[in-house]
Amino acid sequence: MGTSLRDVAVLAGVSVKTVSNVVNGYAHVAPATRAKVEEALARLDYRPNLSARNLRQGRTGVIALALPELDAPYFAELSRFVIDAAAEQRWLVVIEQTDGSLERERQILDGVRDHRVDGLIFSPIAIGADELAARTDDTALVLLGERIHDGPADHVAIDNVRAARDVTEHLIGLGRTRVAALGAQDSSVSGTAPLRLAGYREAMTAHGLPETVATVERYHRADGFAAMAALLAGGAGERPDAVFCFNDLLALGAMRAILSSGLRVPEDIALAGLDDIEDGRYSTPTLTTVAPDKSQLAHIAVDLLKRRLDGRAHAPQELRAGYRLMVRESTVRPSP
Amino acid sequence: MGTSLRDVAVLAGVSVKTVSNVVNGYAHVAPATRAKVEEALARLDYRPNLSARNLRQGRTGVIALALPELDAPYFAELSRFVIDAAAEQRWLVVIEQTDGSLERERQILDGVRDHRVDGLIFSPIAIGADELAARTDDTALVLLGERIHDGPADHVAIDNVRAARDVTEHLIGLGRTRVAALGAQDSSVSGTAPLRLAGYREAMTAHGLPETVATVERYHRADGFAAMAALLAGGAGERPDAVFCFNDLLALGAMRAILSSGLRVPEDIALAGLDDIEDGRYSTPTLTTVAPDKSQLAHIAVDLLKRRLDGRAHAPQELRAGYRLMVRESTVRPSP
DNA sequence: CACCCCGTTTACAACGTTGGAACAACGTTG
DNA sequence: CAACGTTGTTCCAACGTTGTAAACGGGGTG
Numbered sequence: 001m002g003t004s005l006r007d008v009a010v011l012a013g014v015s016v017k018t019v020s021n022v023v024n025g026y027a028h029v030a031p032a033t034r035a036k037v038e039e040a041l042a043r044l045d046y047r048p049n050l051s052a053r054n055l056r057q058g059r060t061g062v063i064a065l066a067l068p069e070l071d072a073p074y075f076a077e078l079s080r081f082v083i084d085a086a087a088e089q090r091w092l093v094v095i096e097q098t099d100g101s102l103e104r105e106r107q108i109l110d111g112v113r114d115h116r117v118d119g120l121i122f123s124p125i126a127i128g129a130d131e132l133a134a135r136t137d138d139t140a141l142v143l144l145g146e147r148i149h150d151g152p153a154d155h156v157a158i159d160n161v162r163a164a165r166d167v168t169e170h171l172i173g174l175g176r177t178r179v180a181a182l183g184a185q186d187s188s189v190s191g192t193a194p195l196r197l198a199g200y201r202e203a204m205t206a207h208g209l210p211e212t213v214a215t216v217e218r219y220h221r222a223d224g225f226a227a228m229a230a231l232l233a234g235g236a237g238e239r240p241d242a243v244f245c246f247n248d249l250l251a252l253g254a255m256r257a258i259l260s261s262g263l264r265v266p267e268d269i270a271l272a273g274l275d276d277i278e279d280g281r282y283s284t285p286t287l288t289t290v291a292p293d294k295s296q297l298a299h300i301a302v303d304l305l306k307r308r309l310d311g312r313a314h315a316p317q318e319l320r321a322g323y324r325l326m327v328r329e330s331t332v333r334p335s336p
Numbered sequence: 337m338g339t340s341l342r343d344v345a346v347l348a349g350v351s352v353k354t355v356s357n358v359v360n361g362y363a364h365v366a367p368a369t370r371a372k373v374e375e376a377l378a379r380l381d382y383r384p385n386l387s388a389r390n391l392r393q394g395r396t397g398v399i400a401l402a403l404p405e406l407d408a409p410y411f412a413e414l415s416r417f418v419i420d421a422a423a424e425q426r427w428l429v430v431i432e433q434t435d436g437s438l439e440r441e442r443q444i445l446d447g448v449r450d451h452r453v454d455g456l457i458f459s460p461i462a463i464g465a466d467e468l469a470a471r472t473d474d475t476a477l478v479l480l481g482e483r484i485h486d487g488p489a490d491h492v493a494i495d496n497v498r499a500a501r502d503v504t505e506h507l508i509g510l511g512r513t514r515v516a517a518l519g520a521q522d523s524s525v526s527g528t529a530p531l532r533l534a535g536y537r538e539a540m541t542a543h544g545l546p547e548t549v550a551t552v553e554r555y556h557r558a559d560g561f562a563a564m565a566a567l568l569a570g571g572a573g574e575r576p577d578a579v580f581c582f583n584d585l586l587a588l589g590a591m592r593a594i595l596s597s598g599l600r601v602p603e604d605i606a607l608a609g610l611d612d613i614e615d616g617r618y619s620t621p622t623l624t625t626v627a628p629d630k631s632q633l634a635h636i637a638v639d640l641l642k643r644r645l646d647g648r649a650h651a652p653q654e655l656r657a658g659y660r661l662m663v664r665e666s667t668v669r670p671s672p
Numbered sequence: 673c674a675c676c677c678c679g680t681t682t683a684c685a686a687c688g689t690t691g692g693a694a695c696a697a698c699g700t701t702g
Numbered sequence: 703c704a705a706c707g708t709t710g711t712t713c714c715a716a717c718g719t720t721g722t723a724a725a726c727g728g729g730g731t732g
Contacts, residue, residue, distance in 0.1 A: 015682050028679055050452045051390040052718035055687050076412035092430045116386045221618045252618050259620045279615045282557045282588050284595045351712050388688035391717050
């Protein structure tokens with residue numbers, strides 16, 4: 001191993017504890033002693049052994065971020081913000097991927113107990129509210145973008161229902177009447193799909209418009225492509241003239257399907273997504289979407305975790321982050 | 337804290353070490369004792385405290401992956417593979433982002449010493465070979481996609497020169513003669529830009545064609561957009577009829593610039609990238625690119641690290657992962 | 673001058689784990 | 703039946719750190 005407090009102590013001619021005091025910035029250390037110790041620290045290039053410190057303090061300084069998949073741009077972008085927000089607390093972040101599998105989600109929830117991490121920020125898909133509530137473990141847990149209300153853990157998300165309604169209203173406001181929703185899920189116990197569907201329905205009902213709902217298995221471009229292709233297969237009269245996709249990846253897949261079928265966006269079909277991933281700012285046409293405040297989401301999540309870890313815990317909280325509607329070319333072609 | 341070996345030992349009526357032996361699968365434990373202990377383990381739902389185990393064993397079971405930015409799709413996709421490959425070794429992965437800043441890169445290289453991680457997989461941009469060589473630390477280090485040859489550390493990458501030459505040859509093979517390279521960097525000490533530029537030059541020289549090189553600051557869509565816009569600003573006679581972008585993000589930015597200027601891809605300008613990020617498979621047109629074998633990259637990196645950690649170290653190795661040229665619509669429009 | 677206070681420093685124990693030595697019990701062998 | 707090997711179990715120490723409490727010493731107070 002490297003140099004320890006003991007080595008430094010020997011060199012400086014003081015006790016181990018005094019070195020520890022200097023390292024930790026304890027106030028009552030005589031200037032002369034401090035200087036001596038600091039020189040020894042520098043000479044030996046001392047680094048605290050964090051395993052030992054963690055053992056002593058019962059903290060690891062590492063939190064886990066569990067999400068479905070890192071290569072979905074939304075989660076990659078979100079991870080960046082979480083890592084940065086955690087760094088402000090001097091925490092490291094380990095990333096775990098669930099692939100949306102129930103078993104993996106259980107494993108992760110369970111594995112939190114092995115003391116490797118102090119807390120968990122979790123974006124679940126498959127696991128249900130009841131199972132989460134049945135958790136016996138008391139490790140700090142924050143749920144991200146999760147629909148479980150009044151659940152057993154802290155929770156932060158945007159207002160998915162309202163956001164979905166806003167997008168749908170925007171599409172309706174363009175004068176479109178055959179507005180489809182793309183991204184409902186048959187199996188989804190949890191997740192945001194039902195919320196976004198609810199928001200879509202509210203808007204359609206409010207305007208007395210008929211609903212068209214396309215379901216998907218997952219939230220990848222390929223699913224959006226396939227679902228859109230199916231919608232287009234209907235006759236021209238039934239074909240939607242606007243589509244709200246439940247996330248941007250679906251929208252980009254759908255866009256590809258529309259364009260390669262020879263139709264135009266937005267002239268024939270207006271298209272909107274949700275997430276504001278960077279891809280959508282560079283697609284042709286650029287993609288109208290809802291931009292959740294990802295930085296705020298990350299900061300709130302880290303903050304909630306911190307409160308729990310500091311013991312300043314209350315009843316589980318449910319907090320909201322903000323969002324903005326970003327209108328781009330896929331719904332409104334700019335006049336040249 | 338949770339339950340410890342001591343608690344289990346008390347309940348089972350044996351010594352702490354015996355419980356430890358059972359937990360670690362030590363051979364010589366009497367069946368009766370083993371059963372007793374296992375029941376106690378189960379009853380108390382024992383989890384080893386990994387901080388303590390780590391302290392004892394001098395290992396943390398955590399490796400770091402340091403890369404420029406997680407929200408660049410290439411790195412997000414790569415991270416996924418690294419995390420999965422590390423999981424096969426039962427390692428966790430913490431992710432650190434450098435933003436390509438020299439200072440951050442130094443910090444990370446330095447911070448490896450604080451015993452929080454057993455090893456580091458590092459994709460450097462700013463830091464130079466000399467500085468890496470001057471590293472005094474002996475923590476396991478693997479460089480990823482890095483141009484430092486015969487350097488001080490293990491290293492894995494694709495053959496960037498050959499890959500770049502292959503793409504350029506492909507563009508030339510289409511009959512294009514004004515083939516530009518987009519993505520050179522003025523400041524790049526390290527990184528892959530010079531290699532890709534070299535490959536481009538080899539191909540152009542071989543065919544006696546004139547070179548056009550556009551430089552960029554960074555490797556984002558916005559940089560590709562701006563650089564392409566600048567290339568287009570030249571008169572129609574000078575305008576390139578094919579562009580090889582040094583990564584896919586640049587290419588997608590460039591594509592957007594070409595399309596929004598009213599030109600067509602590939603009819604007016606053929607376009608190719610490198611990385612094979614998913615976006616390029618769904619853009620319109622889809623993007624021709626080089627697909628590095630990311631899974632192989634990740635596995636080789638993890639494997640090199642494992643060898644070092646197991647003490648099976650040799651002289652620093654330089655290994656190559658494979659790649660494939662993916663020809664798509666941005667260079668060859670399919671006949672309908 | 674005895675006392676106490678306060679700033680400074682130290683000794684000790686403990687966090688939970690595991691390697692190694694020691695030890696006990698038992699069966700085998702000469 | 704004594705010496706020995708094998709198997710199973712325990713005891714002890716150590717990894718490096720920090721909290722607690724106690725010791726030390728110098729200056730001010732009564």
